[in-house]
Amino acid sequence: xxxxxxxxxxxxxxxxxxxxxxxxxxxxxxxxxxxxxxxxxxxxxxxxxxxxxxxxxxxxxxxxxxxxxxxxxxxxxxxxxxxxxxxxxxxxxxxxxxxxxxxxxxxxxxxxxxxxxxxxxxxxxxxxxxxxxxxxxxxxxxxxxxxxxxxxxxxxxxxxxxxxxxxxxxxxxxxxxxxxxxxxxxxxxxxxxxxxxxxxxxxxxxxxxxxxxxxxxxxxxxxxxxxxxxxxxxxxxxxxxxxxxxxxxxxxxxxxxxxxxxxxxxxxxxxxxxxxxxxxxxxx
Numbered sequence: 001x002x003x004x005x006x007x008x009x010x011x012x013x014x015x016x017x018x019x020x021x022x023x024x025x026x027x028x029x030x031x032x033x034x035x036x037x038x039x040x041x042x043x044x045x046x047x048x049x050x051x052x053x054x055x056x057x058x059x060x061x062x063x064x065x066x067x068x069x070x071x072x073x074x075x076x077x078x079x080x081x082x083x084x085x086x087x088x089x090x091x092x093x094x095x096x097x098x099x100x101x102x103x104x105x106x107x108x109x110x111x112x113x114x115x116x117x118x119x120x121x122x123x124x125x126x127x128x129x130x131x132x133x134x135x136x137x138x139x140x141x142x143x144x145x146x147x148x149x150x151x152x153x154x155x156x157x158x159x160x161x162x163x164x165x166x167x168x169x170x171x172x173x174x175x176x177x178x179x180x181x182x183x184x185x186x187x188x189x190x191x192x193x194x195x196x197x198x199x200x201x202x203x204x205x206x207x208x209x210x211x212x213x214x215x216x217x218x219x220x221x222x223x224x225x226x227x228x229x230x231x232x233x234x235x236x237x238x239x240x241x242x243x244x245x246x247x248x249x250x251x252x253x254x255x256x257x258x259x260x261x262x263x264x265x266x267x268x269x270x271x272x273x274x275x276x277x278x279x280x281x282x283x284x
Contacts, residue, residue, distance in 0.1 A: 001111055001169060004028060007080035009100055010089035011035075011042035011073070014117055017145025018087055020046045023070040024063070024146075025174045030080055031073045039073040045113055046071065049222035051147055081107045085170070087139055089117040092138055092242055097121060098129045105130040115139040119190055119239070120246040123156035123183045133158035137167050140187060141176075143235070151176045156183050186249030188244050193231075194256075200228035204279070211279050229279040232262075232271035237279075241266050 004027065008019045011033035019029045019042070033039045050067060053059035060069075072079075080086050086108060088100050097116060104114055113135045116126055127136035134233065151171040154264030155164055164180065171178035181188045200214050209217070215227020224231075232240050241258055248256040264272075272278030 001166065003085055003113075003166070005030065005083040005085075007083040007086035007104075007108075008089055009033075009034065009086060009104070011038045012089065012091070013226070014141060014143060015089035016045050016141070017049075018089055018117065018141055019071055020067070021141075021176075022175050024050075024059070027070065029071045030083060031071060032075070032080060033073075033079050034075065034258070036075060039075070043071065043073055046103060046231060051220050053146075077103055078107055080104065081109070083108060083112060085113045085202040087115045091119065091233055092220075092239060093133055094121050094125070096137050097126055101126055101136070105132060106190065110194060111135075113137065113166065115167065117141055120243040122185070122187050122250075123154050123159065127156040127158055134160040137163050138161050138183070138187070139171070142189070149175075149177045150189070151178045152187050152189055153178045153180045154183055154187055155180065156209065171222060185247045188242060194243050194247065195239060197228045197232045198244055198256075198259050198262065199236035201262045201279075202234070204229065205259060205261035216249040233274070233278035233280055233282070236274055237262060237271045238266050 006022045006027045006029050008029060008031045010268035011031050019031045022029045032044060037087050050064040054061055054064050067138055086104050088097060090096050093264055097118060101114055114130065115137050117139055123136065123138045130136055133156065133176060137158055137159050139153035142148035142150050153167050153171065155162065168178045168180065186194060203209060203214055204211055211229050215229050218224055218227045241262055244256055244258040256264065269275060270277045273282050276283040
């Protein structure tokens with residue numbers, strides 16, 4: 001099956017980044033959201049990102065303009081009925097993702113692949129809500145999508161070899177590096193990353209070191225671009241807590257128990273950069 005039309009459900013940070021990379025790779029992209037203001041903001045964000053690539057001479061002005069014209073925002077989910085692939089990129093909620101996939105299953109042609117950008121929810125569980133579990137797969141892009149190379153390609157129990165091969169090849173066409181992983185809580189990226197962030201929060205809570213010292217030790221000691229507490233603020237502390245909860249529930253292993261300090265910060269609304277305060281203060 002040749003993929004020409006791609007749907008992206010959700011125009012948030014991940015959704016607009018996914019739409020951009022598909023458009024840059026030559027695909028016609030239909031971006032759906034329930035809020036016109038979010039759609040407008042997504043198109044503006046994509047335009048700024050493309051302009052930045054032109055300034056850095058990574059994209060020509062003609063390539064920028066061509067990519068922009070391939071993106072079609074809409075409030076109508078039914079417009080994805082002509083897509084050969086749809087990537088769901090709504091917030092990390094099993095109920096919401098299930099609802100979207102059920103609707104897509106009735107809208108999209110039988111041969112269409114339904115992909116989810118979930119960072120932790122079981123692909124197998126999501127696939128069972130459709131009549132095409134063999135064509136449901138995880139495409140876990142990293143944030144920021146236009147820059148990060150990795151795509152975790154997650155197979156559910158019913159995902160077919162043909163579906164997986166198509167998505168692996170497609171990811172390479174996007175200029176990404178796909179890695180096939182099995183469907184376990186947290187997959188690979190978050191299964192390794194989140195315990196590190198959680199342990200950094202425990203170290204801070206227990207007074208082992210200051211937040212700056214913890215981040216500096218990990219940056220200079222393990223050659224990471226940013227420390228775990230800074231990274232947690234970038235991801236969103238609520239997202240980190242949710243993923244840890246999924247792993248804790250999925251494995252029933254106390255090593256994934258969320259740090260009480262992380263729980264307290266989320267309860268207080270200190271979610272990181274997006275709220276202006278997390279482990280660090282971004283209000284100024």
